[in-house]
Amino acid sequence: MPDCILEARDLHYRYPCGKVALRGLNLRVTAGRKLAVLGANGSGKTTLFLCLNGTYKPTAGSVYIKGQLAGYSRTDLLSWRKQVGLVFQDPDDQIVGGTVIQDIAFGPLNLGHSHEAARRIAMETMNQIGISDFADRPAHELSHGERKIIAMAGILAMKPTLVILDEPTAGLDPTWTEKIMEMLNAIHQNGTTVVLSTHNMDFAYEWADEAVILAKGATQCVGPVGEVLAQDEAMRNAQLYPPLLLLTARYLGLTGDGTPPRSRQQLLGRLSG
Amino acid sequence: MVHLMDCYAYTSRWRLRHPAEKAAFAGGLLLLSFFMPLSGLLIILLMVSLVALLGARIPYALYGRVMAIPMAFILIGASSLLVTLSFHSGLIHFGLTNDGVIPAIRLVARAMAAASCLIFFSLTTPTADWMPLLRKFYVPTVVVDLMMMTYRHLFVFAERLSTLQQAQAARLGNLTFKSRIRTTGLIGANLFIRSLDRARRIELGMEARCYNGEIPCLPFERKPSLPIIIGVLILCLVIAWIGFLTKRWPYA
Numbered sequence: 277m278p279d280c281i282l283e284a285r286d287l288h289y290r291y292p293c294g295k296v297a298l299r300g301l302n303l304r305v306t307a308g309r310k311l312a313v314l315g316a317n318g319s320g321k322t323t324l325f326l327c328l329n330g331t332y333k334p335t336a337g338s339v340y341i342k343g344q345l346a347g348y349s350r351t352d353l354l355s356w357r358k359q360v361g362l363v364f365q366d367p368d369d370q371i372v373g374g375t376v377i378q379d380i381a382f383g384p385l386n387l388g389h390s391h392e393a394a395r396r397i398a399m400e401t402m403n404q405i406g407i408s409d410f411a412d413r414p415a416h417e418l419s420h421g422e423r424k425i426i427a428m429a430g431i432l433a434m435k436p437t438l439v440i441l442d443e444p445t446a447g448l449d450p451t452w453t454e455k456i457m458e459m460l461n462a463i464h465q466n467g468t469t470v471v472l473s474t475h476n477m478d479f480a481y482e483w484a485d486e487a488v489i490l491a492k493g494a495t496q497c498v499g500p501v502g503e504v505l506a507q508d509e510a511m512r513n514a515q516l517y518p519p520l521l522l523l524t525a526r527y528l529g530l531t532g533d534g535t536p537p538r539s540r541q542q543l544l545g546r547l548s549g
Numbered sequence: 550m551v552h553l554m555d556c557y558a559y560t561s562r563w564r565l566r567h568p569a570e571k572a573a574f575a576g577g578l579l580l581l582s583f584f585m586p587l588s589g590l591l592i593i594l595l596m597v598s599l600v601a602l603l604g605a606r607i608p609y610a611l612y613g614r615v616m617a618i619p620m621a622f623i624l625i626g627a628s629s630l631l632v633t634l635s636f637h638s639g640l641i642h643f644g645l646t647n648d649g650v651i652p653a654i655r656l657v658a659r660a661m662a663a664a665s666c667l668i669f670f671s672l673t674t675p676t677a678d679w680m681p682l683l684r685k686f687y688v689p690t691v692v693v694d695l696m697m698m699t700y701r702h703l704f705v706f707a708e709r710l711s712t713l714q715q716a717q718a719a720r721l722g723n724l725t726f727k728s729r730i731r732t733t734g735l736i737g738a739n740l741f742i743r744s745l746d747r748a749r750r751i752e753l754g755m756e757a758r759c760y761n762g763e764i765p766c767l768p769f770e771r772k773p774s775l776p777i778i779i780g781v782l783i784l785c786l787v788i789a790w791i792g793f794l795t796k797r798w799p800y801a
Contacts, residue, residue, distance in 0.1 A: 331753050354759055362757045368705050369747070370754035374677025374697065378767050383758040385765035395767060414559050414677060416704035430758060 279307040281438050281469055282328060282360060286337035289323050289493075297323035298334065299493040305438065305471055310464055312480035312501060313473040315490030316515040321473040322365070324490070325440050328471075329362040358387060361436035365443045367420070367427035376418075376426055377402075377411040383434040401433040404466075405459050421452040425459070432463065439463065441472040445479055457483055477519040481505055482539045489514045502536065552707070554615060554668075558675040563605040568679040569773040570781070574600070575670035577785040581792070582662040589792030590658040596788075597665040605673050615672065619664040627653040676700050681766040694764045702751075706744065713739060 282305040289298040297320045305311055315321050326332040328339060330346065330353045339346040346356055364370045373379030377398050384394040402408040407425060410418070418426065424444065431439060444460070445453045453476070460483065464470050474480050480487060480501060487504040489497040491514035497504050505511065505518050521543060525536040530546055537543040558564065563571065578593050585593065601607045630653040635642045677700065683693050713736045717723065722732035 326753070329757055331756060354761075357757060357759050364750075364754050364757070366750070369750040370757070372697075372701060372751075372755060372758075372764060373766070374675070374680065374700055378677060378681075381767045382760075382765065385767070386759040386761060391768055394765075395770065398767075412559070412564070414555075414675065415701065416708075417556065417559070434758065 280304050280340075281307040281342060283340040283343075284324070284328065284337065285340065287324070287327055287334045287339070288336040289320075289327060289332060290335045291323075297493055298327070298337075300337070301490070301494050303488060303495055303498075305469060306486070307437075307469050308464075308467065309469060309485045310460070310483060311469075311471045312484035312487045313471060313490060314475075314477070314480060314487055314504075314514070314516055315473070319490040319514065320493040321490055322442055323493075325362055325442050325473070328440060329360045330356045331362070357436075358434060359437050361431035361434055361439045363428050363431050363439065363441040363444065365446060367423035370427045370430060371415050371423060374414060375411070376407075376413050376415060379415055379426060380429050380433050383430055387434060397433050397435075398429075401429050405429060405432070405462065421448050421455075424448065424452075424456070428456075428459070432468075436468065438469040438471065441470070443473055443475070445474060445476055453479060477505065477517060478521055481519040481521060489516065491515070502538070506531075550615070550618065554671050555675055557607075557611060558672055558678075561605060561607070561673045563673040564675070564678070566673070567769055567771055567773040568674050568682050569769075570777045571670055571674050572679065572682070573778050573781045574784075575666040577781055578788070579663055579666040581785055581788055582659060582666065585659075585662075585788070585792040586796040586798075587655050587658055588795040588798065589788055590655070590662045592788055592791060593662040594658065594665055596784075597662070597669050601665070601669045601672065605669070607669075607672050612668070612672070615668050616661070616665065620661065623657055623660040623664075627656050630656060678769065681768050684766065685768075690763055693766075697764055697766065698751075702747070705747070706740070709743060710736070710740060 284303040287298045287301040290296045313321050327334050333348055371379050372382050380398040381394040384397045444456050460470055484501040487501040496514055497510040511518055525531050530536055537546050582593050631649050633644045633646050633649045680697055717732045723729040
């Protein structure tokens with residue numbers, strides 16, 4: 277039985293305006309894996325994420341952290357958010373500080389670290405993801421991609437065991453997307469479990485270990501990313517398109533031996549080799 | 550212009566000097582400029598400008614441009630002091646007298662000396678750097694928190710405003726006077742709704758980072774240098790003494 281770090285059981289969520297976003301959603305996040313949450317716009321990804329870090333309290337169903345039922349008291353929420361970090365899609369929703377270091381230190385200071393410790397942690401986090409030269413820059417002068425990274429760093433500085441990212445590559449060019457992928461891999465190498473949502477199937481296919489398809493507020497399909505994305509029926513029902521890479525590999529007959537190419541480089545390697 | 554000044558401050562050569570040191574210099578001289586005679590005012594103006602241009606290496610053009618803004622207002626204001634009106638034998642006489650010219654010059658010098666202190670400070674110290682300092686001076690937490698949030702989101706707001714304006718212009722929303730009025734109203738309404746929405750989302754974003762009712766802020770990394778602060782105080786005393794000695798001079 278693999279280690280389950282976070283589990284959602286039969287989650288229902290209805291917004292105050294009456295819109296139902298989640299209808300009996302089940303999800304298990306395995307420790308140490310990279311999970312991609314896929315789904316069309318309005319399939320419930322963001323609502324799910326807000327439920328998974330305790331921001332929204334589901335109308336029915338519950339969330340378990342390492343097998344323990346999660347509570348909604350102030351202290352429960354504090355320890356919950358310390359373990360499960362959520363990076364929002366729009367970095368401007370999350371960046372608080374005037375300068376980069378002030379912003380990244382915000383989380384550690386909230387967790388009760390001293391000024392010196394918070395500054396040290398912020399510097400360490402920035403070094404880790406290679407943005408230490410940003411420290412004294414004002415947040416408003418950064419580009420969209422840079423702001424996304426700062427928002428990510430702000431969460432990482434709180435040292436969560438699980439990071440959830442809502443569309444970390446939305447609106448970014450291929451270079452930034454690749455940078456984010458490298459960063460996510462580095463975070464994962466350090467032992468953090470990473471969950472993200474994306475509309476970029478190629479990104480999900482290359483990066484993730486596992487994938488889950490959401491449609492109409494419920495889980496449609498879960499499993500290793502290669503298998504999930506290859507399920508044409510489920511993908512079509514969720515209004516998703518399989519990655520071009522997978523289609524190409526299929527067409528060229530490269531999927532037969534069970535290890536289809538997962539990245540552009542691998543495909544090119546297979547074609548030339 | 551304010552945005553430009555704040556942007557420049559982030560790249561200023563004296564950015565990494567402790568805000569308290571810069572505040573002591575600018576604040577001390579600012580206080581003095583309230584009651585110094587003309588000689589003292591000129592010394593302050595000269596001293597601050599020299600420190601700003603040669604010490605902090607603020608570009609001459611930028612310093613000149615920023616100083617020109619208060620200068621324009623002050624010159625207009627002082628011109629009313631300069632001219633004396635008198636009535637003799639049914640005629641109105643305009644005249645320049647010592648009673649008018651001296652106060653006018655003094656007024657200009659006082660206002661510019663004070664303005665130079667503020668301009669020096671704002672061109673070397675970005676807002677984000679000095680706001681944490683307010684905590685040390687027992688400004689209520691709520692006020693500082695609000696200031697920090699306002700500062701951060703002023704830029705988000707301004708960006709949104711310019712996007713909306715561009716979008717309206719792209720759809721020819723400001724061709725006639727009437728449509729311009731209508732467009733401005735629409736932009737205002739849109740900004741208002743978006744601000745409320747943004748406020749709600751920021752709250753979620755901050756909660757996700759364990760916000761607990763008070764925005765903690767990182768103080769400046771280094772401690773303020775005591776010798777510099779003492780030096781600044783001595784400088785202020787010297788200028789005050791010179792002012793005291795020269796206060797009976799003619800035209801002072």
